[in-house]
Amino acid sequence: MRLDEIGEFGLIARIARAAARLPRSRGVVLGIGDDAAVLRARSGEDLVTTTDALVEDVHFRWRSESPRSVGRRALVANLSDLAAMGARPLGFTLALAAPASLPVRIVDGLVAGLLREALAWGCPLVGGNLSAARETSLTLSVLGAVARGRALTRSGTRPGDRILVTGTLGAAALERARAERRRGRVRRVPEPRLAAGRALARMPGVGGCIDISDGLDADLARLLAGLPLRAELAAERLPLPRGFAAGCAGLGLDPQRLARRGGEDYELLFTLRPGAPSASRLARRLGVRVSEIGRVVRSALRRGASSPGGWRHF
């Protein structure tokens, strides 16, 4: 069955039914079906909002990824931005654009993937928009909340700060490279570091924070953009996944390069004042592996900082 057989309103009803099977969230006053959704934060919270799109043949290809995985990645990418701000999720909207000829089962897969992550991270689907288009795309907007004035930001790094990262780097890039080589499918979906981000937002001594969506080098450049600072990284301290070097060798890839430039790790990259807790203490507090990979030193301010090695769209 194609989208133009079920129709716009049939599809909305289908998505709403799937979303309604999830447990009701306390923060949702009014969900799918009205002109807008109504959400409720706690008193004394700021609102955090971000938007991100996955476009067919730009961010995903049907032949190399299942609809379910695309849906999962779409929500995770947005939740990772909330994590980088130290926020908790309140809900998200989905703007879906697709050709009228798209099979309904593909949309079912996308929605199933979205709702799986929605359930896992407590971020209900509260509304959206459907449109015809030449290619399929999912544009999500996620709304979150953080204690007033406590949002983590990219700015705030100072000379002498230590540079830390959660988890490991490069697994997503290695899997993409593997899938391309074998014409197989990408299956691994990273986790948004929501709990770690919230713990960081409660801590004193955090400088700046960003999530690694475009690769360590690119996102580190963004973290220091506009500041008279540069990073000194200890290459041997980069946290690589188990078996990563061997996996890279099998494909003739440079592990360091892949770990630094691969992208879509969705780990948190942040800076800490020198006196703040050690990486091992932080790991316990954040509930995730934490590695100290370098430090920040003074530098001449370069105007128009670029983002070397990351994804570029144009």
Added chain:
Amino acid sequence: MRLDEIGEFGLIARIARAAARLPRSRGVVLGIGDDAAVLRARSGEDLVTTTDALVEDVHFRWRSESPRSVGRRALVANLSDLAAMGARPLGFTLALAAPASLPVRIVDGLVAGLLREALAWGCPLVGGNLSAARETSLTLSVLGAVARGRALTRSGTRPGDRILVTGTLGAAALERARAERRRGRVRRVPEPRLAAGRALARMPGVGGCIDISDGLDADLARLLAGLPLRAELAAERLPLPRGFAAGCAGLGLDPQRLARRGGEDYELLFTLRPGAPSASRLARRLGVRVSEIGRVVRSALRRGASSPGGWRHF
């Protein structure tokens, strides 16, 4: 100059500079440039969020509308949804997808149109996303706030309620028809009824409320969907724009049909308890023309209510 000559980061900087020329809004804690934006509502407010997309060759054509007008319409369509909930705007995000070959001046025009409405209605651009795509599309998400528990909704209409509408119906449809006939450009951009919506949210006696985006017939059907009710409309009371009948006659169009099915009027359609104020009193309170066009009566509940005559995407 094309988008791929200025580059993704060049384009982000260009949009951020344009947005920064607007006066700072009190509700924006952190705007463009971080992983997410941080907004602040007043204590005791609920959050209202909605998303809407305009897609090239589906919702607009470059040959029949200026980029500036497309940008203006994109934000107005979203603000109209906030109006229908009785909310005030806090800010919006823009997910822009476009071919790499698109001239930068077209994006400049889109952004100028968005920012013109942003300034007019106090709804700053706080973040967004850029992506390559085969066709140009703008997906906006707007965030607003309304006094806790006071959001207007589509549900809540009862038998005996009066049916009212702000402004006039059909002007947008007539202009589109005119532009098509003459191969001219659409210039008129409707106003979102934000002040009227906020006034309605403060009033007792309001049943349901919806904005007319797809035409009176379609949106009235939505307002009554799922309820054992039907509408009795007084055709002679439909508020038509000045010179509308003559304009329709010149194009061989039926004025009643165009007013009821045209769409994109962005007026508020709402129901009121019998004892609530008269249309003329309401007009003074809402600061806009208000017409009583019919009433709601009991009916057998039809399952799967359709939306006759409105826009359908698939």
